[in-house]
Amino acid sequence: MNPQSTMDGGRRWLTTVGTNLPRTVVTIDDRVTADEAFRLAAAGTGLAWHGDFHAARNLLAAMSRRCGTAAGKPFRVQRDHRARRARILGRLLVPLDSGHVLPLRRGPDVREACTEVFGPSETASLVSLRELLGIVGAHEWRVKGVEIPALGAKIHPHHGVFSPVRGEYVDLVARTPLPAKELAFDIGTGTGVLAAVLAHRGVERVVATDNEPRALACARENFQRLGFTGIETRQSDVFPPGRAPLIVCNPPWLPARANTPLERAVYDPGSRMLKAFLDRLPRHLEPGGEAWLILSDLAELLGLRTRGELLTAFERSGLEVLGREDIRPRHPRADAREVTTLWRLTTRATPVPD
Structure with missing residues (x-):
């Protein structure tokens, strides 16, 4: 499971799950509505967040609610729904500076967690917020x-x-x-x-x-x-x-x-x-x-x-x-x-x- 990376606008794309950087990436901040963010992500647009980290997490949660649910549906329908949900939510992106520093207001220190997964980094990068949260959570389990x-x-x-x-x-x-x-x-x-x-x-x-x-x-x-x-x-x-x-x-x-x-x-x-x-x-x-x-x-x-x-x-x-x-x-x-x-x-x- 090797991280994959491509170059985009001076920032490297980091992922461990094999997804590609969206062809179109737009910069957003806390002025974007959850409806607009969901519409763009569902259409395949990447959303590069610049603003407060906690606001980005709230936006991710709001987008998740807009994905709906497949509870009670057959197993294969539920699996397809979860895959589509993962694709949409994976398009909310956050920047990392050299050394895996998260340059967002109120952003946590993710350097150690990201280095464990991606290795050392001396270049700026983009990563899915959803994946970054998973990496941080896994690091906490690894320590605990x-x-x-x-x-x-x-x-x-x-x-x-x-x-x-x-x-x-x-x-x-x-x-x-x-x-x-x-x-x-x-x-x-x-x-x-x-x-x-x-x-x-x-x-x-x-x-x-x-x-x-x-x-x-x-x-x-x-x-x-x-x-x-x-x-x-x-x-x-x-x-x-x-x-x-x-x-x-x-x-x-x-x-x-x-x-x-x-x-x-x-x-x-x-x-x-x-x-x-x-x-x-x-x-x-x-x-x-x-x-x-x-x-x-x-x-x-x-x-x-x-x-x-x-x-x-x-x-x-x-x-x-x-x-x-x-x-x-x-x-x-x-x-x-x-x-x-x-x-x-x-x-x-x-x-x-x-």
Whole structure:
């Protein structure tokens, strides 16, 4: 997830989500009405704000209200609505001077947060206010950390790495009996929270993989903070070389398109990662070992995948279910009907032919 930049009027365009600088950019201040700002942004015009920072935040909130809502609509309609809303709100822009200094009245100090994401800067730039607020919020979480009861410690997520604020899946890994303690693979480690839980439970060696360098840097920092020296990180699409008696994977839960890099932790187009994990698992799981696949049934509740399709995928990959651990969500924004499951899988003695 590398920041993208282009030059515009002497200011560099900064983004981590792959959007382009609008072709037309006009300068606005607190004299613009929310209706006019929304009309321009909806038509594709970028709005470069010069004025009070808090007034810019208020304008962003007013524009958001004008986007309306898709509550109660089908999942795909809601996703399209959120994508359009993000495009419109992303066109309210703010300047950054050299060193990521925000030159707006009452503007916060964003230098450290922006340097973490974009690297050092000696040139002036433009950035979406909505994205800047996300960067600042992520920096605050990185500094504060997320309390993980299973560790008795905090995990510190980086910007662009999915934060373990919903801890049910962590609890599942913390309470399920370990089949072995000599080696485990953690596939798609993210912040490294599950690898850390395994090490905390006494697994002697953990290999944590991810295909995002930003995630691996985050995981390594967390392992160092926690003092876990027996965890190795590897950049890989799925598995590291070799076999292990325990393989843990918490893949993206929803088989749908990701609109931003961060959403790749939640959305898995066509269930690509899930299918790759299941198809390759028999070649990496030790005979008699267990794979712990952690999935919410939210995809089933939204009509994106059926339970039968999931069980068929297990069967097709030559896997059988040894058991399962279920947990209900605790997060107030989660669907109360949702159940998160840790599926305990193993390979069949006689694999099914292709």
